[in-house]
Amino acid sequence: MSRPTADFSSQLSPALIVRQASPPNLETPFYALDGRLTPQPSHYVRSHFPVPPLDAQTWRLEVGGGAASPLSLSLQELRAMPSHTLSATMECAGNGRVYLSPRMPGVQWDLGAVGTAEWTGVRLRDVLERAGIQEGALEVVLEGADSGTLTDPGRTPGDIRYARSVPLDKARDDVLLAYAMNGQPLTPDHGFPLRAVVPGWYGMAAVKWLSRLYVTETPYQGFFQTVDYSFWQQQHGLSPQMVPITTMQVKAQIARPAPHGSVTAGHVSEVMGAAWTGEGDVTRVEVSTDGGETWTDAEFLDPAEPYIWRRWHLAWHTPQQPGRVTLMARATDSAGRTQESGHDAVRGGYMINFPLPITVYLKGGES
Ligand SMILES: Nc1nc2c(c(=O)[nH]1)N[C@H]1C(S)=C(S)[C@@H](COP(=O)(O)O)O[C@H]1N2
Numbered sequence: 001m002s003r004p005t006a007d008f009s010s011q012l013s014p015a016l017i018v019r020q021a022s023p024p025n026l027e028t029p030f031y032a033l034d035g036r037l038t039p040q041p042s043h044y045v046r047s048h049f050p051v052p053p054l055d056a057q058t059w060r061l062e063v064g065g066g067a068a069s070p071l072s073l074s075l076q077e078l079r080a081m082p083s084h085t086l087s088a089t090m091e092c093a094g095n096g097r098v099y100l101s102p103r104m105p106g107v108q109w110d111l112g113a114v115g116t117a118e119w120t121g122v123r124l125r126d127v128l129e130r131a132g133i134q135e136g137a138l139e140v141v142l143e144g145a146d147s148g149t150l151t152d153p154g155r156t157p158g159d160i161r162y163a164r165s166v167p168l169d170k171a172r173d174d175v176l177l178a179y180a181m182n183g184q185p186l187t188p189d190h191g192f193p194l195r196a197v198v199p200g201w202y203g204m205a206a207v208k209w210l211s212r213l214y215v216t217e218t219p220y221q222g223f224f225q226t227v228d229y230s231f232w233q234q235q236h237g238l239s240p241q242m243v244p245i246t247t248m249q250v251k252a253q254i255a256r257p258a259p260h261g262s263v264t265a266g267h268v269s270e271v272m273g274a275a276w277t278g279e280g281d282v283t284r285v286e287v288s289t290d291g292g293e294t295w296t297d298a299e300f301l302d303p304a305e306p307y308i309w310r311r312w313h314l315a316w317h318t319p320q321q322p323g324r325v326t327l328m329a330r331a332t333d334s335a336g337r338t339q340e341s342g343h344d345a346v347r348g349g350y351m352i353n354f355p356l357p358i359t360v361y362l363k364g365g366e367s
């Protein structure tokens, strides 16, 4: 296994905000953004069902469907395959939902359903190659060991497992089956012993507690691909169609000043945050300190790389007058996408990437 290079010191990692205790839905305190990688104890957790108790000794990954030779792999067998490491930013498609008005159903995430980690595992491509994929294969379904009955937004006919699919091209390109996060074995909350990492896609595709992979010749129609985590896509001249949520939108978020925090009037204050995109890399971040009237370019703290956020900052000369100020950040990517000023209602409670208004208070300096 290749050695991780970064420093994962997590001694001072801040505690997660509990949005739901069981199953665990925990949010990163985004204002505490520090290094480029999120320490594992501070990385958000999004789980639909209770964490399945899996034993590394008996757990196996079953590979079937359109495979020429179905496989059953143990963790030892996977660890013996060539390992690969990649860093990726993962955002929950519902991140920022609390900023929507009217309120949308679902976990009321603030800014912290996003994080960046260094993942180590085997390439899905290598596992598929070992299994031998037959002609006509279209998608790979990734199925977790966790299950339950859902009643919202639709009712399932009894218990179902968490599952999502990726097109075969994406599966062969860069999908990772990870057993380590920031150089440590996965924790139960993050999918022990094995999870998918789908670079550039919203988190729902990164199936945790992987237990089965299978290849299909038709588009997968499971709950988390159709009833949930999908949206109405406008078709040119045709009726809109329901399509699964996939690629992350371009987005910048302000970490500091923290929402509702205070800064001193008539001083220089740092505005700092991170920006990411699912396509290409982030090329520009602008900040508005007047509620979106005017914009100033921020400076990047990290180089441009695909799939991983760039931290950025800006020295802000705060106004002399004490009062309330609305800060916003807006990113643009190399695919030419930029953040739109409002939320497109067809996205429902997902893909929330309009520039979020962050209110801070300017307090008088010397008095
Ligand atoms: N098996 C399984 N995988 C899952 C989920 C789940 O509930 N069960 N949640 C998904 C969602 S919606 C997100 S955003 C990410 C969150 O990964 P994390 O908990 O490691 O941050 O896991 C995805 N993979």
Ligand SMILES: [Mo]
Pocket (backbone or CB within 6 Å): 046, 091, 092, 093, 094, 203, 204
């Ligand atoms: Mo998510």
